[in-house]
Amino acid sequence: MKKILVALLVLIVLAVAGVGGAFFYMQKAVTTPHASGDPAPKEFIVKKGASARSLGQQLQSQGFLADARVWRFHLWRRGNLNVKAGRFLLSPTASVEQLATALEGQPLPEDVPFAMIEGWRLRDTDQVLAAQGLIKPGEYIAAASRSERYTAPFPLPTRGLEGYLYPETYGIIAEGFRVESFIQRQVDTFRARFYDAHAAEIAKSGRTLHELVIMASMLEREEPVPAQRPLVAGILWKRVDKGVPLGVDATSRYELPEWNDRKAFLKRLRDNQDPWNSRTRAGLPPGPIGAPTVDSLLAALRPVKSDFWYYLHDAKKTLHPSRNAQEHEALRAKYNVY
Template identity: 30%
Template sequence: MAGNKPALRYIGFAGIVLCLGMMAVGSWFLYRAWTFLNIPPEDPGQEVRFVIEPGSGFLGIARDLRKENLITDVKQFLALAEDRGLTGSAKAGEFLLHTGWLPEKILTTITSTPGILHRFTVREGLPWWQVAKLVEQAELGSYAEFDEAVHDPELLARFHIPADSAEGYLFPETYMLTRARESSARSVVEMMIREFFKNAKQALGELPEPDKLHELVTLASIVEKETGDPSERPAIAGVYANRLRRPMRLQADPTIIYGLGPSFNGNLRQKHLLDGENPYNTYQHDGLPPGPICSPGKAALQAAADPQDHDYLFFVAKGDGTHHFSKTLREHNDAVGRYQKWGRNRKDYTSRKREE
């Protein structure tokens, strides 16, 4: 036993060294973890606009955060997110972060806030191509990508839209949207369609079958384009309802204009009225046009679903944003002579009612 004492002393010494080494390593890891959680990458730091694209994995997000010096350690950030159960909670969008923030605040911001929101407003009565231009101007997607999404058969089938485009179903509203590097044009189209169905249910209650709803949206879109004074929507809807019952051609200028497409220069001429090749020419074709001609709002949908009960068959703009309604062609022709032949020369002539 005496001969083994040096060996035992050596083993004991090695054990102490090993323990001390393990303690040192442990202390080093604890120190790294403490500094990661409590010391920001920069002091005082600076703002960084950081974008998370749809479908991004958390590891890729952590690596991008490290590249922007928003965190100091990718693995520790992953460990922090795993500890909080947030590795699957990062939101796509644009975030205003800061290199002077601690990792906990960075993690909370990208997993529990919507990021930077941009106001995007679409007014009633715009055709899809004008909405596409607004999307492009707002840097929410390109015109071409919006066009593709509006005409995507798979998307139309998913929302049960019986047409070759989502025209009429892009609900006019003010949206607060996040912006990403990659185009989000398709997501904007889907969001506007969902908003349409939400508002249509509020306006109409139980929605009719897709084909009937499409006819109603088509009529509502014409009402929207023809209305200068919002209070007249039910009356204008009543005129078209009366014409459809006769049957009598709608003879609505806005339908012709829509059929001429984005290249229309604003000058509606006699040749356009006589063009039977234009499927949207309601002077030449019976009934409703093939589909909606713009995005109608909730009030126009309500007017189309419940038109005013009257005997009017004609209306003409009076020049102050309102219309004169007539029951006979003779009365209508007199009104045209009174309001339009001389009225369009007035400087204050307008087809829409002015805001008070």
């Protein structure tokens, strides 16, 4: 009987010691920084209606915690957290205690969509950003003109970033909006959408990236149907290579304050000294005339060869290519395109 009592006592002591050891381990784990390879803050999203307890598994699965039980222990010891739904920037090396404190703070401001339309010029984007109160008029154009401030794995043109700022809907935060950061995002998006996947093909194309961007910017304005752009690209590249003026009227609109100002447009068409007048000047225009999409960039990179030298669009925007000037003039008369 005495031996049994001694054994029970030993078991109780061991159990108490085990509980005490586990408690000490948990206490230490709460304040110990989490070992992680990359200390850069990462976004963590708390969904609406999520309880503080349920966040433990989410934190662990995203690499902020090694053991969700430590999170639950911390909540048991200090009481529940007052966590708001929203986005938080958390350090992967933070301790559980630090994570809890961060999650009781204010979420990041919610972003709002900013839609940059395909074909927009720098001046168009500048105008809309200014109208929304995000910048002062001219600030975007000025910032995009200083190419040396931005980074890319390809040469950025020194005369400005027209054509390299990818048209897309971006989530932006009005508070603290920085135009330079926004432009870098646009350059990064151009890289992600087009350059990274096609760098080797660009190098073998026989065209420079800048030439491709210029061509793509014209295709964006010239051909409304993406599937037709490779055919138009083939016609335009052939004219470039043979020294024949392109006849892309959109180039003469590029420097107009208002793109659809017909009176000003016709005046520029009559100006044979205008470097943007592609009716009278052979070769590519001095630069891109807007922001091309990946469809136009790929069309410029992968033109379709054909016997056609000319093309026009009828009133319904349907493409009509032709093999020579006689066919082209006949189509102009048929569809009343002058």
